[in-house]
Amino acid sequence: MNTLLSDGKLVRRIELVNVIVLFCAVLGAAVFFSMGKALGVLVGGVTVTASFQVMKWQLGRAFRHPQQPPSKGVLFVKYYLRFLGTLFLVFTVLYYGWVDPPAFLAGLSVVMVSIVLVAIVEAAKMVMRGER
Known part of the structure; x- marks a missing residue:
C-alpha cells in the first residue's frame, strides 16, 4: 500500500492530464465541428481549470500548518465565494x-474527466500489482 502517490504528485498528474484533455478537446472540436465550438470548449475548460487552481491554492493555504487547523466557517465562506x-x-x-452553450458545457467537464482518467489509471496500476 506504500506505493500510492503522494497528494502533491496526484494533483500534478491531474493537472497534466487536464491540459492534455483540454488540448485534445479543443483540437477535436476545431477539426470535427467549427472554430466557434472550439472556442466554447476552450472558454469552458479555462474557466473550470482556473476554478480548480484557485481551490487548490485556497486549500493549500488553509491546511499549510497542520498544528493550526483553519476555521470551518472561514474555509466554507471562501469555498462558496x-x-x-x-x-x-x-x-x-x-x-x-x-460562446456555443453545449461546447462551453463540454469544456466545463474537462477537470472531472481528468480526475476520472487519473483514478482509472491508478486503480489499474493497483490491480496489476495485486493491491486492494
Whole structure:
C-alpha cells in the first residue's frame, strides 16, 4: 500500500492530464465541428481549470500548518465565494451568448474527466500489482 502517490504528485498528474484533455478537446472540436465550438470548449475548460487552481491554492493555504487547523466557517465562506464567482462567470458567458452553450458545457467537464482518467489509471496500476 506504500506505493500510492503522494497528494502533491496526484494533483500534478491531474493537472497534466487536464491540459492534455483540454488540448485534445479543443483540437477535436476545431477539426470535427467549427472554430466557434472550439472556442466554447476552450472558454469552458479555462474557466473550470482556473476554478480548480484557485481551490487548490485556497486549500493549500488553509491546511499549510497542520498544528493550526483553519476555521470551518472561514474555509466554507471562501469555498462558496469561489464557487459563486465561477457560477457568475458561467452565467454571464451563457447569458450573453459569447460562446456555443453545449461546447462551453463540454469544456466545463474537462477537470472531472481528468480526475476520472487519473483514478482509472491508478486503480489499474493497483490491480496489476495485486493491491486492494
